[in-house]
Amino acid sequence: MITVEIICFGNELLIGKTVNTNANWLGKRISTIGGVILRITTIADNLKEMEQAIREGVNRQPDMIITSGGMGPTFDDVALEAVALAADKKLELNPDALELIKQRILNIKKQRDFELHLSEERKRMAMLPEGGIPLQNREGSAPGVLLKIENTMVFSLPGVPREMKSIFDFEMVKYFSSEDNQHLFERSIIVNHIPESELAASISPVREKYPSVYIKTHPRSYSTADTRIIEVEIHATTTCSPEEEKILVEVEEELIKIIKSMRGVKGKKPKITIITE
Numbered sequence: 001m002i003t004v005e006i007i008c009f010g011n012e013l014l015i016g017k018t019v020n021t022n023a024n025w026l027g028k029r030i031s032t033i034g035g036v037i038l039r040i041t042t043i044a045d046n047l048k049e050m051e052q053a054i055r056e057g058v059n060r061q062p063d064m065i066i067t068s069g070g071m072g073p074t075f076d077d078v079a080l081e082a083v084a085l086a087a088d089k090k091l092e093l094n095p096d097a098l099e100l101i102k103q104r105i106l107n108i109k110k111q112r113d114f115e116l117h118l119s120e121e122r123k124r125m126a127m128l129p130e131g132g133i134p135l136q137n138r139e140g141s142a143p144g145v146l147l148k149i150e151n152t153m154v155f156s157l158p159g160v161p162r163e164m165k166s167i168f169d170f171e172m173v174k175y176f177s178s179e180d181n182q183h184l185f186e187r188s189i190i191v192n193h194i195p196e197s198e199l200a201a202s203i204s205p206v207r208e209k210y211p212s213v214y215i216k217t218h219p220r221s222y223s224t225a226d227t228r229i230i231e232v233e234i235h236a237t238t239t240c241s242p243e244e245e246k247i248l249v250e251v252e253e254e255l256i257k258i259i260k261s262m263r264g265v266k267g268k269k270p271k272i273t274i275i276t277e
Helices: 021-032 047-059 079-086 095-112 120-124 161-176 196-202 204-209 246-260
Strands: 002-009 035-043 064-068 091-093 127-129 133-135 144-149 152-157 183-192 214-219 231-240 271-276
Touching (some): 002 021, 021 161, 021 183, 035 047, 047 064, 047 079, 047 152, 064 079, 079 091, 079 127, 079 152, 095 133, 127 144, 144 161, 152 161, 183 246, 196 231, 196 246, 204 246, 231 246
Parallel strands (some): 002 035, 002 064, 064 152
Antiparallel strands (some): 091 127, 133 144, 144 152, 183 231, 183 271, 214 231
């Protein structure tokens, strides 16, 4: 099981100007391929704070740290400098990264008939920590970077979502392959007419019986023209092999049995909807 911490860099994330969709996408993507997210942190574009966040992450010894943002050509794009400082290494011009950037410039010229030049700002994106491995970016100019610090693989990815996703799916996903064939499986039950507080108490025995399954309730009440509907989603997840997925069916059956035995608000019979993902 690969353990992962995610660190997102960007003032725009902290002030609410930009919604952090990268963290959402990475969390879902990594979980579905058998990784376990231990922590997601958002840090301002401050070199000292960025370095400290990476050092603290490495000290916790996850298998992998993924940083997002701070990889462009501008003055405040200092993610790689922060990684280098955290690893006690220097930045150096990486010839493989430089070649990827040159190739990207040529591709843009061929595909869009648009002339770009290898400016000093673009060359700056080829300055990697010593020992860093560039990862091809098929959607932008800044390569991703892999650097191992102690026993942790630190991946630095651009903050532009399409670039981050491309590097992850083409270059990073292979690092999640595991011999134990573990994957995330999910099932949800939508229940109407029973408050979350009553559901939570009633389903506690199921939680205790199946400790490997994470069971979480999410209230989602809404109003219609006539009345207010009390709705709760019971979401069950587990990471296991495909052969062991049947445990979720067992959990679902027990939850449904409990729910059917309950009385809803004003005596209404619970309405149950099953969602499989």
